[in-house]
Amino acid sequence: MSNDWKNEVSKCSKCGKCHTVCPVFLETHDESAVARGRISLAEALKDKQIGYTEKLRDYVYSCKKCMRCRKVCPSDVDYEKIISALLRGVAENMGIPLLPKIIFRYILPRRILFDTLLKVSSKIQRFIPMKKRGQMRHLPLLFMGKRWIPTLAGKTALQKFRKTRKVENPRMRVGLFTGCLINYIYVDIAEAVVDVLNKMGIEVVIPQRQLCCGTPSSTMGDVKSSKRLAEENRKVFESLELDAIVSACATCTKSIKNDYMHILGPSWKNMSDKIYDISEFIDKFIGDMPGVKPIGEKVTYHDPCHLLWVRDISEEPRNILKKSSRFVDMDMADACCGGGGIFTIIHYDLTLKMLERKVDSIQRSGADTVATNCPGCVMQIADGLAGRNSNIKTTHSIQILQEALKNGETKK
Amino acid sequence: MKQQMDKNSIDTRILEELCDAVGRENVFDDIEERVCYSFDATKERSLPDLVIKPHSTEHVSNIVSIANKNSIPICPRGAGTGLSGGSVPIRGGIVLDLKNMDRIIELNARDLTVTVEPGVVTKDLQNEAAKHKLFYPPDPGSARFSTIGGNVAECSGGATGMKYGVTRDYVLALEIVLPDGSIINTGRKTLKSVAGYDLTRFFVGSEGTLGIYTKITLKLLPMPEKLGTIVSYFDDFHDALNTSDSIQIKNRILPRSLEFMDAACLASLKEGLKAAIPEGAKSLLLIDVDGNEKNVTNTIAKIEDICRENNALKCEVAKTAEEREVLWEMIRSVPSSLFKIATMKFNDDFCVPRSKVKDILEKVYGLSRAASVKVAAFGHIGEGHINLNVMYDDGSDKEHSAHTFVSEVLKEVVSIGGTITSEHGVGDAKAEYVKLELTAQEIELMQKLKKLFDPKGIMNPGKIFV
Numbered sequence: 001m002s003n004d005w006k007n008e009v010s011k012c013s014k015c016g017k018c019h020t021v022c023p024v025f026l027e028t029h030d031e032s033a034v035a036r037g038r039i040s041l042a043e044a045l046k047d048k049q050i051g052y053t054e055k056l057r058d059y060v061y062s063c064k065k066c067m068r069c070r071k072v073c074p075s076d077v078d079y080e081k082i083i084s085a086l087l088r089g090v091a092e093n094m095g096i097p098l099l100p101k102i103i104f105r106y107i108l109p110r111r112i113l114f115d116t117l118l119k120v121s122s123k124i125q126r127f128i129p130m131k132k133r134g135q136m137r138h139l140p141l142l143f144m145g146k147r148w149i150p151t152l153a154g155k156t157a158l159q160k161f162r163k164t165r166k167v168e169n170p171r172m173r174v175g176l177f178t179g180c181l182i183n184y185i186y187v188d189i190a191e192a193v194v195d196v197l198n199k200m201g202i203e204v205v206i207p208q209r210q211l212c213c214g215t216p217s218s219t220m221g222d223v224k225s226s227k228r229l230a231e232e233n234r235k236v237f238e239s240l241e242l243d244a245i246v247s248a249c250a251t252c253t254k255s256i257k258n259d260y261m262h263i264l265g266p267s268w269k270n271m272s273d274k275i276y277d278i279s280e281f282i283d284k285f286i287g288d289m290p291g292v293k294p295i296g297e298k299v300t301y302h303d304p305c306h307l308l309w310v311r312d313i314s315e316e317p318r319n320i321l322k323k324s325s326r327f328v329d330m331d332m333a334d335a336c337c338g339g340g341g342i343f344t345i346i347h348y349d350l351t352l353k354m355l356e357r358k359v360d361s362i363q364r365s366g367a368d369t370v371a372t373n374c375p376g377c378v379m380q381i382a383d384g385l386a387g388r389n390s391n392i393k394t395t396h397s398i399q400i401l402q403e404a405l406k407n408g409e410t411k412k
Numbered sequence: 413m414k415q416q417m418d419k420n421s422i423d424t425r426i427l428e429e430l431c432d433a434v435g436r437e438n439v440f441d442d443i444e445e446r447v448c449y450s451f452d453a454t455k456e457r458s459l460p461d462l463v464i465k466p467h468s469t470e471h472v473s474n475i476v477s478i479a480n481k482n483s484i485p486i487c488p489r490g491a492g493t494g495l496s497g498g499s500v501p502i503r504g505g506i507v508l509d510l511k512n513m514d515r516i517i518e519l520n521a522r523d524l525t526v527t528v529e530p531g532v533v534t535k536d537l538q539n540e541a542a543k544h545k546l547f548y549p550p551d552p553g554s555a556r557f558s559t560i561g562g563n564v565a566e567c568s569g570g571a572t573g574m575k576y577g578v579t580r581d582y583v584l585a586l587e588i589v590l591p592d593g594s595i596i597n598t599g600r601k602t603l604k605s606v607a608g609y610d611l612t613r614f615f616v617g618s619e620g621t622l623g624i625y626t627k628i629t630l631k632l633l634p635m636p637e638k639l640g641t642i643v644s645y646f647d648d649f650h651d652a653l654n655t656s657d658s659i660q661i662k663n664r665i666l667p668r669s670l671e672f673m674d675a676a677c678l679a680s681l682k683e684g685l686k687a688a689i690p691e692g693a694k695s696l697l698l699i700d701v702d703g704n705e706k707n708v709t710n711t712i713a714k715i716e717d718i719c720r721e722n723n724a725l726k727c728e729v730a731k732t733a734e735e736r737e738v739l740w741e742m743i744r745s746v747p748s749s750l751f752k753i754a755t756m757k758f759n760d761d762f763c764v765p766r767s768k769v770k771d772i773l774e775k776v777y778g779l780s781r782a783a784s785v786k787v788a789a790f791g792h793i794g795e796g797h798i799n800l801n802v803m804y805d806d807g808s809d810k811e812h813s814a815h816t817f818v819s820e821v822l823k824e825v826v827s828i829g830g831t832i833t834s835e836h837g838v839g840d841a842k843a844e845y846v847k848l849e850l851t852a853q854e855i856e857l858m859q860k861l862k863k864l865f866d867p868k869g870i871m872n873p874g875k876i877f878v
């Protein structure tokens with residue numbers, strides 16, 4: 001990895017094509033907010049024209065890492081290498097803010113500690129008033145006014161599926177990488193994955209010792225923590241004999257499938273090849289689904305950045321929805337919802353602008369439900385819709401399939 | 413890199429005055445922001461002292477008068493996609509980032525005109541016109557990211573030039589902030605006007621050296637009913653050129669576009685795109701035809717015959733808008749994909765009388781072999797326009813030979829009646845070659861005019877003239 005980024009920097013032709021897709025640039029028009037500008041900053045760092053400053057850190061943190069720019073770049077610049085090097089440089093030279101550091105280094109790698117802390121929060125949250133349709137005012141952002149975040153689950157996905165649900169003569173045995181959001185908040189998504197795959201004769205193992213995928217720490221340049229998490233997850237998944245690993249989180253899939261190749265090196269290739277987004281898995285290994293009866297609702301789909309722009313997956317989830325509902329596409333389905341870790345916190349105003357646009361598209365589509373393939377997007381979009389008192393529901397595409405399967409059973 | 417300083421050299425008093433004039437939130441003096449506005453698509457770099465992001469004509473006028481009073485250079489900037497260093501602040505001073513002035517003020521479908529602010533992205537304007545079944549023809553390869561202001565300042569051309577001309581042919585009227593801060597209006601919002609000297613034309617292509625456009629009125633055309641696209645590949649560039657002759661001259665067909673690419677360009681394209689390029693292809697023609705449905709279908713069929721008569725290896729007619737887009741994306745990607753050949757490139761977009769294209773290309777390839785420099789050529793061949801790219805690695809001894817080679821080529825271009833730049837402008841990248849084309853007297857006259865408008869020389873100094 002070391003100096004790779006410098007080659008990438010010199011490959012940039014400064015043509016400006018990244019302007020056309022960068023969701024942050026399209027809002028701000030600031031060159032410092034788009035790949036070409038950040039690449040010029042990396043170039044200036046390389047030439048010692050600038051150093052690590054707070055301003056630089058802000059510009060580096062303002063990247064959503066959606067990788068649209070990388071996808072459209074005519075010079076094939078691997079922007080991910082550059083932004084990762086910048087984040088790492090910021091972390092090494094300026095340190096990681098204390099709270100995230102404690103979380104990444106000491107809490108995320110320890111599942112029980114993490115569980116306990118969140119359990120305490122989930123107890124506290126009961127005393128906070130203003131619950132709204134299963135969402136509550138999230139503590140730190142409560143003071144910022146408008147943020148609606150779902151309640152923490154009483155029992156995590158890992159706890160719920162401590163024992164693998166048995167399937168008679170399974171045709172495959174797959175592992176589920178849950179990821180933090182699904183584990184702690186959207187346990188129903190994990191349940192839907194297990195339900196659906198079990199019905200298709202596939203056994204789903206949820207390894208109990210799996211940890212956070214490492215995206216939050218790598219987003220802040222904390223290479224050490226990301227590496228540690230990757231190594232732990234490798235141990236967990238390599239020790240099991242699995243036909244495949246699935247995830248219902250676009251960001252976790254990108255992390256364990258793509259980013260781990262950089263973090264763990266080529267020896268991860270065999271495992272990486274076996275990792276699938278849930279819709280990709282269904283498309284590849286299941287295809288036709290007998291017993292599915294479309295639900296009556298109109299459902300639209302939002303493309304998560306990390307699935308579409310990193311993995312080129314857009315048809316697979318739509319195919320699922322077409323089979324299980326009255327599917328309608330929305331305009332600008334591929335526009336970013338604005339969600340995404342640290343960005344959402346630092347650039348709350350921009351996040352809101354992107355979200356507003358997304359919610360506009362969803363409402364224009366006339367759908368009753370918006371489905372997507374990333375719990376981060378689910379959280380963000382649900383927040384936006386709740387903010388407008390809309391009745392449109394937000395869900396994961398696998399949950400629509402789960403309903404359609406149930407529908408098929410009852411209508412038999 | 414021309415400068416290494418990390419402190420700007422603008423007096424604090426002036427800085428405060430500027431902040432008062434446009435709001436502190438629009439004035440940037442930190443090194444990081446200045447780095448982000450120190451380049452364009454030539455990769456040349458030079459730090460400005462300040463970056464200012466105006467939101468209105470009034471802002472621009474205030475900034476310019478303060479700069480003029482204090483003799484601070486101003487470099488207007490659209491999207492920084494220029495290919496001649498136009499928006500690189502080579503003398504420091506203020507970069508005026510016009511991206512925030514991006515309103516489409518009025519589209520008048522009955523008058524066939526549209527008035528915009530300079531920061532509107534070309535494609536956004538085209539899309540807006542299309543909503544009214546209207547057509548803004550100039551279509552530079554950078555249309556999706558360059559601005560109208562930049563297009564006017566460079567008199568950009570593009571793929572549709574063959575049939576529809578260049579930006580100049582669509583500019584009806586301009587609102588301009590002059591270097592003393594005053595605001596003038598040139599031209600009228602009518603499709604014709606000839607009262608007095610044509611200041612509008614004088615300002616088009618002035619590369620930010622005379623004043624700053626703050627409003628631009630453009631002419632629109634009715635949208636043609638149908639668009640047809642065909643690509644053909646040849647194993648010898650002569651066949652491609654003969655094809656183009658046969659289409660335009662022998663068969664008297666006026667295509668909307670007639671694009672050419674040579675072997676080096678084809679080789680540099682992304683693997684992903686390469687799929688459709690046949691084995692052994694050494695040049696390509698991409699041809700667009702527009703008009704009514706029947707005409708387009710017939711003309712495309714005719715062109716396909718002509719291509720085959722001229723030994724095309726493969727012809728492919730785009731059946732859907734997506735297929736067309738794939739082909740055009742291939743053309744648009746070339747300028748950037750050439751960086752796979754080497755890390756640096758010198759680009760010249762010369763134009764010769766169209767009958768001389770074969771001669772000049774033979775000359776270019778001959779000279780390049782002799783000088784052992786790497787070249788790649790593509791362009792709007794139907795107009796005699798060639799983008800010649802000379803590729804070399806950063807820091808290698810080739811930079812010098814690249815420049816010697818280019819001046820050899822340009823001498824030849826001028827001697828056969830051509831021009832050193834068709835649409836990318838002179839900037840500072842080609843300033844040394846201007847004297848090949850213009851006489852001392854002509855240059856002096858131009859400089860007198862410049863002095864009349866900009867006596868202190870604050871507008872984009874160092875560009876066009878050395």
Ligand SMILES: Cc1cc2nc3c(=O)[nH]c(=O)nc-3n(C[C@H](O)[C@H](O)[C@H](O)COP(=O)(O)OP(=O)(O)OC[C@H]3O[C@@H](n4cnc5c(N)ncnc54)[C@H](O)[C@@H]3O)c2cc1C
Nearest residue numbers: 490491492493494498553554559561562563565569620625
């Ligand atoms: C991949 C690629 C393909 C390209 N294809 C083409 C092509 O097919 N045809 C073509 O002609 N060009 C092409 N270009 C070159 C470039 O995009 C054009 O010159 C374009 O018009 C520049 O617009 P910009 O907004 O980026 O302007 P900038 O690069 O920011 O500025 C260009 C010049 O305009 C001046 N300027 C900008 N705004 C104003 C204003 N409001 N008032 C006064 N002066 C102003 C600047 O000072 C500068 O001198 C291409 C470039 C790239 C990178």
